[in-house]
Amino acid sequence: MKEIIIKSSSHTYPIYIGESIRFQLNEVLKEDYSSILVVTDDHLEKLYLNSFLQSLNHNKVHHATIPAGESSKSIEQFYQLHSAAIEYGLDRSSLLIAFGGGVVGDLAGFVAATYMRGIDYIQVPTTILAHDSSVGGKVAINHENGKNLIGSFYPPKMVVYDIEMLDTLPLKEIRSGYAELIKEALLSDESFYDELLNTNLQFLRNEHLIEHLEKGITTKATIVEEDERELGNRKYLNLGHTFGHALEAELGYGNLTHGESVAIGLLFALTISEKEFDMDMKVKRFYQWLKMNDYPFPVEQLNINKLFSRMKVDKKTVSQSIQMVLLKDIGVPVMVELGNEKINEYLFLFLEQLRQRENWE
Numbered sequence: 001m002k003e004i005i006i007k008s009s010s011h012t013y014p015i016y017i018g019e020s021i022r023f024q025l026n027e028v029l030k031e032d033y034s035s036i037l038v039v040t041d042d043h044l045e046k047l048y049l050n051s052f053l054q055s056l057n058h059n060k061v062h063h064a065t066i067p068a069g070e071s072s073k074s075i076e077q078f079y080q081l082h083s084a085a086i087e088y089g090l091d092r093s094s095l096l097i098a099f100g101g102g103v104v105g106d107l108a109g110f111v112a113a114t115y116m117r118g119i120d121y122i123q124v125p126t127t128i129l130a131h132d133s134s135v136g137g138k139v140a141i142n143h144e145n146g147k148n149l150i151g152s153f154y155p156p157k158m159v160v161y162d163i164e165m166l167d168t169l170p171l172k173e174i175r176s177g178y179a180e181l182i183k184e185a186l187l188s189d190e191s192f193y194d195e196l197l198n199t200n201l202q203f204l205r206n207e208h209l210i211e212h213l214e215k216g217i218t219t220k221a222t223i224v225e226e227d228e229r230e231l232g233n234r235k236y237l238n239l240g241h242t243f244g245h246a247l248e249a250e251l252g253y254g255n256l257t258h259g260e261s262v263a264i265g266l267l268f269a270l271t272i273s274e275k276e277f278d279m280d281m282k283v284k285r286f287y288q289w290l291k292m293n294d295y296p297f298p299v300e301q302l303n304i305n306k307l308f309s310r311m312k313v314d315k316k317t318v319s320q321s322i323q324m325v326l327l328k329d330i331g332v333p334v335m336v337e338l339g340n341e342k343i344n345e346y347l348f349l350f351l352e353q354l355r356q357r358e359n360w361e
């Protein structure tokens with residue numbers, strides 16, 4: 001089992017990565033918890049829950065299941081999980097385990113952050129995308145007007161990343177997770193970016209996946225260690241998200257996955273970066289990689305004004321002015337305030353280009 005330690009400003013915690021390590025969680029638990037609540041979704045419940053519950057050697061283990069999908073990051077599911085915690089008699093010495101992808105992790109993490117003003121929790125990520133969501137302590141639910149608008153910074157006690165469970169992920173979720181890996185590659189180094197652009201997700205080999213995940217997690221961990229509460233450089237982890245989040249919310253939560261939305265957001269950010277800084281970001285190659293891997297581009301019905309209004313609800317916005325993460329070069333992110341007029345212009349050109357696929361095919 002591999003261990004990466006995160007020394008963030010709130011506390012130090014380990015990320016364990018390995019095959020079948022979910023069954024070793026007992027061995028690494030140091031504290032004596034009064035009870036445990038495992039939160040998962042109804043899809044994972046069928047696949048993995050029973051054997052996991054049995055492996056937890058504790059006499060008070062409860063579980064709660066949410067419907068799978070982005071729409072569960074809601075105030076209703078948040079409230080229901082609090083009700084379950086009260087019903088099961090969880091106290092301040094109880095532990096919550098988020099057993100799932102980013103939806104379970106963000107929602108259950110936010111419940112842990114708020115139940116009795118905060119109890120311990122552990123992330124057991126089950127998707128590729130959750131290499132990102134389980135690390136760093138951003139926990140949240142959505143508002144109909146925008147993604148993750150209600151949340152907190154609340155890091156887990158540990159992350160137990162059992163890569164064996166990734167074997168059952170459908171291609172759509174592999175795609176989704178790789179969008180965040182591409183983001184981390186763009187933030188770190190060109191050779192990682194090239195390596196990913198040479199990967200056909202349909203024929204992905206396990207040893208490559210593990211290598212990519214470790215590189216992605218290391219990039220994320222390094223940034224989070226410097227700036228846990230996003231006062232500065234952590235904003236770079238939002239590359240592709242100003243547009244990505246707007247698109248995800250505009251199309252209705254769950255219609256495009258988070259990663260699929262971020263992929264288009266990255267294409268937008270790279271397109272602008274090339275124009276603003278006159279640098280080659282390999283946008284055409286990135287577009288062709290997305291196409292080869294069947295990423296969706298549902299751009300026909302999009303309305304620029306609606307997208308622009310949603311982009312303004314982004315958490316990086318200051319005094320109504322949108323702040324975007326761009327790249328001066330691969331591995332060199334910057335925060336840029338382009339001004340509303342220019343963003344609208346870029347939006348128009350980008351959507352036109354996507355509709356006609358000119359220059360990219």
Ligand SMILES: NC(=O)c1ccc[n+]([C@@H]2O[C@H](COP(=O)([O-])OP(=O)(O)OC[C@H]3O[C@@H](n4cnc5c(N)ncnc54)[C@H](O)[C@@H]3O)[C@@H](O)[C@H]2O)c1
Pocket residue numbers: 041043044047068069070073100101102103104106126127128129130132133134135136137138139147148165166167168169170173176177180257258259
């Ligand atoms: N907190 C953060 O820093 C952060 C970072 C990135 C993304 N996110 C959030 O993460 C969420 C997306 O996470 P996600 O992509 O993991 O989505 P998800 O949790 O909805 O999981 C996707 C689907 O895959 C299924 N699934 C999960 N594990 C599986 C497995 N091992 N085998 C088969 N099926 C499995 C789930 O049941 C679900 O249907 C978004 O809400 C996004 O905003 C948060």
Ligand SMILES: O=C(O)C(=O)C[C@@H](O)[C@H](O)[C@H](O)COP(=O)(O)O
Pocket residue numbers: 132136138147148180230234235237238241315
């Ligand atoms: O960890 C971060 O910081 C990120 O921005 C990671 C993103 O991939 C993730 O989607 C995050 O939830 C977005 O944060 P938000 O503050 O824009 O909601």
Ligand SMILES: [Zn+2]
Pocket residue numbers: 132180241258262
């Ligand atoms: Zn993201």
